[in-house]
Amino acid sequence: MRTIGHWIQGQPASEPAGRVGTVYDPARGAQVAEVLLASRAQVDEAVKAAVAAADTWGASSLSQRATLLFQLRQLLDAHRDDLAALVTSEHGKVRSDALGEVARGIECVEFACGIPHLLKGERSAEVSRGVDVHTALHPVGVVAGVTPFNFPVMVPLWMLANALACGNAFVLKPSEKDPSASLLLAELVSKAGFPDGVFTVLQGDAEAVDALLAHPDVDAVSFVGSTPVARHVYETGTKAGKRVQALGGAKNHLVVLPDADLDAAADAAVSAAYGSAGERCMAISVVVAVGGVADRLVEAIAARIPSVVIGPGDDPASMMGPLITAEHRDRVRSYVQGAAGEGARVVVDGAAAPTGAGFFLGCSLVDQVSPEMRVYTDEIFGPVLSVVRVDTFDEAVRLVNANPYGNGVALFTRDGGAARRFERQIEVGMVGINVPIPVPVAWYSFGGWKNSIFGDASIYGPDGIRFYTRTKVVTSRWPDQPSRVDLDFPAVL
8 A cells, every 4th residue: 555655854754653544536436545644743853844944045045046936837837747647536626627726836836936026125215314214025934834635736836836935944734635746746846956844745634733833933824724624723823923824615606697698607607616526615606696597597507417527537528526535425415415405496416426436426406595504504515506596686795795704706797887886895805707716816816705714814926925924124324424312202304
């Protein structure tokens, strides 16, 4: 049985006779490897290596960092297929989706390649006679990233690209469900020429996360995952004096107005709800049908579901792969099975098909859903699409704003005025207008509102640069005349 270990001090590392976790091929329902789960002692060893590397790396020149980031970008590009294959084998998503994930991760490295420009500070000359002020951006130190199973390449690249570019040492704790991609990333970082200890991979579970949160030499933590864990990470990390950004769960809505292009809205709903088997924090899980559009829209969505080909991710014919584990598949299935008992109408029941050894589940469509039902309130994280019917635009806005999550939302309409009102009134961090999954490009930042984020920093893009740096303000005087004693409060003259 293959064993997946850690990456510490620029090389693979293992901890014999320690705890292990099981890694599956979700498409076949079979164990393919075991992953080492770091103990607190190994967390301490890894952080010590990062501390030793942080000072030297933090003092490196911006041109050196940019050069290495460009080299990393080239290596990632050359290994797109290898990274995607690892994602497909352990997560289960189809090949094209895995390649898309890798591409969006590389985009974040491309953004970080501009670090000499991104770390330019501000300067004001002569704020007082002979006095100048400027800002300098310094690395935070040792930063940790805890990443989810659904994007084992993209989300680590969201974090590590900016963290390394800003001069920090970065410790990655990937999901134990699909850990292999993290080690290939580590190899590529090393081949690009980054110093040993600057990038560390610690495999593990909650014990490793809690050890990182408690470690006195970890200065900041980035997290992406479920809302309960995000809250725990934020509260625990900040209580320990760390800088924390923690992105949580979602319940994303697609609002369809009566004037919308119905075919485009139905295509978008199917693509955004069932892509990656619904295991995306930006997946659409609720369609809000406004006015008289509901019957036609539900019919159009239902008509498209049979064309979604479900199968192993390495089969070119497959459009949707399995879920990550059998337990998660069964949990998702329970929501569909319980929807009718709550008063909803199951239009398409994906629980019945397909069958086989893999962790597969079909696409489900549930109509006549109301906000108090579990199928609406919970983040299901699977291929289940609910339809809520409302009478007016204002009612749709109130429904979305009342939801405790605020990650992403989409509006489909031909009415520019309605779109502008929606953009202003909606209380959600990422908004799409006739775009079903509004994930920002790398030179903007990703982050929701409400219970979808804890902390005041979104991830990657400009917010990522701010999160991974500390600002120092320097006020200097180079007088050309003698100074004098002055006990008054400093004032601009």
